[in-house]
Each structure stands twice: as C-alpha cells, then as structure tokens.
Amino acid sequence: MAAWSQLVDELNSLSADPNIKHQWLVSNLTTALANISKLRKDRNVLFYASAFLQKPHLNPDAIQITYEEINGFMSCLYGMDFNKGLTLILHTPGGVTNAAESIVQYLHSKFKDIEVIIPTFAMSAGTMISLSANRIIMGRPSQLGPIDPQIPISGKFVSARAIVDQFAKAKLEISSDLALAHAWAPILQSLGPALLVEAEYALDYGERMVASWLANRMLKRSPNKITKAQAIARYFNDASTHKSHGRRIDIAEAKRQGVNVIALESDQKLQNEVLTAYHLATILIGQTVISKLLWNNLGISWVKNHS
Missing domain, CATH: 3.90.226 (2-enoyl-CoA Hydratase; Chain A, domain 1)
Structure with missing residues (x-):
C-alpha cells in the first residue's frame, strides 16, 4: 500500500x-x-x-x-x-x-x-x-x-428520538406540576402534535427495515435471528444511548x-x-x-x- x-x-x-x-x-x-x-x-x-x-x-x-x-x-x-x-x-x-x-x-x-x-x-x-x-x-x-432519523426543523436537522423524548419529558413534568404547562406551552406549540407522530413513525420505520435486512441476510442462519436482528437495529437506532448522531x-x-x-x-x-x-x-x-x-x-x- x-x-x-x-x-x-x-x-x-x-x-x-x-x-x-x-x-x-x-x-x-x-x-x-x-x-x-x-x-x-x-x-x-x-x-x-x-x-x-x-x-x-x-x-x-x-x-x-x-x-x-x-x-x-x-x-x-x-x-x-x-x-x-x-x-x-x-x-x-x-x-x-x-x-x-x-x-x-x-x-x-x-x-x-x-x-x-x-x-x-x-x-x-x-x-x-x-x-x-x-x-x-x-x-x-x-x-x-447511529441510524436514528433526522427531521428538518427551522433550517436544521433534529433527531427524531430527541423530539419523542422532549414530548415525553413535557408530559412527565406537566403531570407532576401543572404550573409547568405555561413554560412548556410555547415549545410544544412550535413543534405541533403532528411532528411527534412523524418522529415516532420515522424511528419505527428505519428500525423495522434494518431488522428485516439483518434477519434475512447477516443473521439468516443464526438461531433466534429475528430477536437478534431486532436487538441490533434497536441499539443502532437508540439516540438516547448514543447522544450524538455522529457518534x-x-x-x-x-x-x-x-x-x-x-x-x-x-x-x-x-x-x-x-x-x-x-x-x-x-x-x-x-x-x-x-x-x-x-x-x-x-x-x-x-x-x-x-x-
């Protein structure tokens, strides 16, 4: 070389x-x-x-x-x-x-x-x-x-997992203290409910697709190939673990x-x-x-x- x-x-x-x-x-x-x-x-x-x-x-x-x-x-x-x-x-x-x-x-x-x-x-x-x-x-x-999908928002790309986690955090905080609803309101209004669904769909779509490829190719002869394929796809799709899409x-x-x-x-x-x-x-x-x-x-x- x-x-x-x-x-x-x-x-x-x-x-x-x-x-x-x-x-x-x-x-x-x-x-x-x-x-x-x-x-x-x-x-x-x-x-x-x-x-x-x-x-x-x-x-x-x-x-x-x-x-x-x-x-x-x-x-x-x-x-x-x-x-x-x-x-x-x-x-x-x-x-x-x-x-x-x-x-x-x-x-x-x-x-x-x-x-x-x-x-x-x-x-x-x-x-x-x-x-x-x-x-x-x-x-x-x-x-x-990581393979977590990136969704364009206001001129930049944001992890679909971050969107889902943010809505989950808002729900948890507001349910424990209704006064926090006023703090979360402008943030949630700017995102809109449809974005949460879109992010959830995107995460599920990519993970299912990769798991299917793994089961049918790389793990084709492996015992419990479907379970193993799902675990691998889930790991690569888990932005909460990786913290950065460029990790x-x-x-x-x-x-x-x-x-x-x-x-x-x-x-x-x-x-x-x-x-x-x-x-x-x-x-x-x-x-x-x-x-x-x-x-x-x-x-x-x-x-x-x-x-």
Whole structure:
C-alpha cells in the first residue's frame, strides 16, 4: 500500500498536464479495485465515495446519499456477473433513508451475497446499507454510526428520538406540576402534535427495515435471528444511548452487538489494496470538482460534479 502522501508525491512528479494526472488517478483506482476483486475470489467490486470530508461546504444533496444514486448503481452494475457476489466499498456520511432503502432493495434483487468494506466512514444511512449486507469488513479507523432519523426543523436537522423524548419529558413534568404547562406551552406549540407522530413513525420505520435486512441476510442462519436482528437495529437506532448522531461505533462495539464484522487487518493484502483505492479516490475527489462517485473494478464509473 502506498500512503496518501506517497501517492500525492507520485502524482505531483508527473507532467503538469492535468489530463495526464487525471488519467493516472483513474487508471490506478481501477487497478486497485481489480486487485480487490482478485483477492476476493473474482467478486464484483464497487466503490461509493463522497466528498463530505474535502468539501463540507457543499449543499447536502451534493455529498449525501440521495434518490439519484440509484442511477449510478444501475450504470455501474450493468454487465456484472451477479452470481459472483458483490464487494461494496462505502465512504459516506449518510443521507436519505428512503434512498438507502431503494439502493438496498436493488442490490438484494441482484446479489445473493454482499459484503461491505468500510475504509473509514459509513454513517447514518451508510450504516443502514452496511447492516443490510451478509458481512461487514472494518479496520481500526473504520466507523459506523447511529441510524436514528433526522427531521428538518427551522433550517436544521433534529433527531427524531430527541423530539419523542422532549414530548415525553413535557408530559412527565406537566403531570407532576401543572404550573409547568405555561413554560412548556410555547415549545410544544412550535413543534405541533403532528411532528411527534412523524418522529415516532420515522424511528419505527428505519428500525423495522434494518431488522428485516439483518434477519434475512447477516443473521439468516443464526438461531433466534429475528430477536437478534431486532436487538441490533434497536441499539443502532437508540439516540438516547448514543447522544450524538455522529457518534463513532467501531469494530469492537459492532461485534459486541452481534454484527458480523471481520477485521480488515486480518488480510494484509486486502487492506493494502482497499486503503490504496480509498486514498486514490479521496485524492481524485480533492483535486477535481467531483462530489460523489461510483466506480467498479472494470473501470465503469458514475460521477457527480459540483459547480
């Protein structure tokens, strides 16, 4: 594996022609993904990466999972041998829950076996996609995150669990002291009763969906698979425990919850190629106007640019 700085140095040593530099990045990224395919017994390999670390100032739709991604998955999966299984490499802050659902249902319709490799981040909806796989491969810097849905309120996103807990707190305090109703009234009026129902629906929807994927894929051969799947989904959905939607859930914690996780470090050759592909993708994103990309081991790609 070449470290990020080594790859940058090698890139900078090339001709100043930007086309030559771009072609070097593209060629080496495809080669790294092809090498991963060989190491994983000729499986299909697809890399989904976002510019959320390099370009956090962009509109959320430019760097998060949206409905449009289904077009990219369709483009990059075209012509694959679906009997070989899929190795999906994910680097994402998350995005729209329903878009993740569409992606997962599409992948499930194509592949009987899916593994997800997380070089660093697969958060929120990215965690949902990861939990839909047969297995997850994570390294020491890799992290999953809570899956509690975020609801837009007054220009910012608020955890659905926080909304539910706030209503519960108001109910408890007012029932114990009616005088507190005056203090709570403006807060509850600004939220409205429909928001509570929406938050409860969103929490239940995501948790049920992930539990179903776990039971049908990752835990398919496990005794009491439904009970175990529900427990895992509940844990990842429990914002009251995690306290932050961006909280790090590492490989050890995921294993403790019953997630089927394999250490990336257990296969040094695979780790080398995965991290090389990851570094190359982040350099490509950082030095171009790319905001999101899908890239497979055959060199077929789908790229979104920001203006």
